[in-house]
Amino acid sequence: MTTHALEIARHDLLVERRAKETLTVVVPFGLAALIALPMAIGIDLPLISRIGPAAYWSTSLLFGMQIAWRNTVADTGPNRDLITLLGVSPVSRFWGRAIASAVLLVAFMFLLGVAAILLFSPQIPLTPWMLLIVLLFATGLAIVATLAADITSGLSGRSPLASVLVVPLALPLLVGAAQAVESLSRGSGILPWLLMLAAVEIVLAVAGTLAAKPLEEAAR
Amino acid sequence: MTPVLTLEKIEVRIGNVPLVSSASCSVESGQCLGIAGPNGSGKTTLLRVMATLLKPSSGRGSILGAALETAGFELVRPRIGLSSHQPALSDHLTLRENLEFVARITGHGAREVGEALETVGLAGAADRLAIHCSHGMRKRADLARLFLTRPDLLLLDEPHAGLDSSATPLVTVLVRHTTSKGGGAVIVSHDPTTMVDLADEHMTLRTGILSR
Numbered sequence: 001m002t003t004h005a006l007e008i009a010r011h012d013l014l015v016e017r018r019a020k021e022t023l024t025v026v027v028p029f030g031l032a033a034l035i036a037l038p039m040a041i042g043i044d045l046p047l048i049s050r051i052g053p054a055a056y057w058s059t060s061l062l063f064g065m066q067i068a069w070r071n072t073v074a075d076t077g078p079n080r081d082l083i084t085l086l087g088v089s090p091v092s093r094f095w096g097r098a099i100a101s102a103v104l105l106v107a108f109m110f111l112l113g114v115a116a117i118l119l120f121s122p123q124i125p126l127t128p129w130m131l132l133i134v135l136l137f138a139t140g141l142a143i144v145a146t147l148a149a150d151i152t153s154g155l156s157g158r159s160p161l162a163s164v165l166v167v168p169l170a171l172p173l174l175v176g177a178a179q180a181v182e183s184l185s186r187g188s189g190i191l192p193w194l195l196m197l198a199a200v201e202i203v204l205a206v207a208g209t210l211a212a213k214p215l216e217e218a219a220r
Numbered sequence: 221m222t223p224v225l226t227l228e229k230i231e232v233r234i235g236n237v238p239l240v241s242s243a244s245c246s247v248e249s250g251q252c253l254g255i256a257g258p259n260g261s262g263k264t265t266l267l268r269v270m271a272t273l274l275k276p277s278s279g280r281g282s283i284l285g286a287a288l289e290t291a292g293f294e295l296v297r298p299r300i301g302l303s304s305h306q307p308a309l310s311d312h313l314t315l316r317e318n319l320e321f322v323a324r325i326t327g328h329g330a331r332e333v334g335e336a337l338e339t340v341g342l343a344g345a346a347d348r349l350a351i352h353c354s355h356g357m358r359k360r361a362d363l364a365r366l367f368l369t370r371p372d373l374l375l376l377d378e379p380h381a382g383l384d385s386s387a388t389p390l391v392t393v394l395v396r397h398t399t400s401k402g403g404g405a406v407i408v409s410h411d412p413t414t415m416v417d418l419a420d421e422h423m424t425l426r427t428g429i430l431s432r
Contacts, residue, residue: 004325007321007324007325011310011313011321014312014313014317015310015312015313018312018313018349019311019312077304077306078304078306078307078308078309079308079309079310081268081271081273081302081304081308082302082308082322082365083325084273084297085271085273085297085298085300085301085302086297086298086322086325086326086369087294087295087297087298087325087326088325089294217275
């Protein structure tokens with residue numbers, strides 16, 4: 001099962017590396033959104049610095065959601081049928097898609113993070129904890145988007161449903177990540193927020209794993 | 221002979237619209253069934269039921285020994301080879317990479333991938349991106365996948381469409397290979413003449429009704 005999941009992830013990432021559809025379409029818009037915010041505020045530099053982390057997380061959520069969503073629904077009908085008939089279990093497919101989306105999201109959030117530091121100069125200590133927070137957020141968002149793609153599979157209006165499903169499910173991730181970074185910058189403990197992120201992630205992972213097969217059968 | 225596939229009174233509806241009505245057929249081991257019918261008659265829908273990709277609204281049947289009413293097709297699906305009207309290829313991978321992906325999932329080696337591409341005459345174009353290939357080449361690559369995986373149940377949807385005269389015998393070779401080792405094949409096409417020499421039994425599907 002793990003081998004199949006890794007093969008699906010490898011396949012998706014190779015397709016993305018060649019096509020450059022997800023990152024080249026979404027990254028410029030994500031960066032533009034980050035750039036537009038300080039311009040709209042003006043020359044209030046302390047305020048710009050203060051809202052930097054919030055701008056980073058909300059941009060990561062909204063544009064990251066698009067990256068994960070595009071990646072998870074990219075399969076055409078015949079390719080999806082092929083993967084099913086090759087004997088790849090729905091659970092393997094779920095995790096393969098989620099892993100590929102998580103890798104893309106980490107790359108996106110890294111680029112966005114560099115831009116946010118340059119634009120907002122936020123007072124955040126760049127420790128390894130930051131990397132862990134980004135990893136937890138990206139993985140959680142990838143799982144949510146993959147789950148939403150499976151839930152809406154076969155529905156005609158699935159794209160509008162994506163934001164309705166993904167944003168509420170991803171809100172605990174947003175709150176957890178933003179508060180963890182806030183605690184990090186204040187020098188207070190971040191463990192409760194990390195545990196919250198990890199707990200949300202486990203719940204989503206279990207839900208995705210258990211729902212994969214019934215959702216695939218329902219879409220038949 | 222052992223039945224590879226049996227369908228009894230299969231009905232497929234979307235809402236109140238019947239796509240296939242009370243279709244019954246069977247494919248024995250070593251047999252090829254040809255189903256002809258005009259566009260929109262329900263051929264692809266019926267083929268998707270046979271491939272376990274579409275759950276019928278009612279009816280019974282079995283695919284390679286697995287009852288159609290159950291949801292446990294995990295062991296059976298890898299033994300089914302489906303070639304759809306639209307080839308199952310990732311546009312941004314080369315033909316070789318597309319086949320290598322299939323090979324890694326199914327436990328075949330790189331040598332077998334090369335042989336399959338050679339069989340369908342695509343050895344020279346193996347490193348071309350699928351998006352840069354003609355429809356005929358993509359169809360050949362789809363056939364190469366079936367030569368690679370060698371399924372027990374072969375389901376071909378308009379297999380000759382888009383193939384030039386040098387490639388059409390590949391369909392015959394593939395079907396003969398499958399039936400000679402005890403498998404079964406089903407071909408659907410709008411053109412019955414393409415199946416005359418290939419199918420052991422012929423049926424017709426019109427407005428969702430299957431008849432001999």
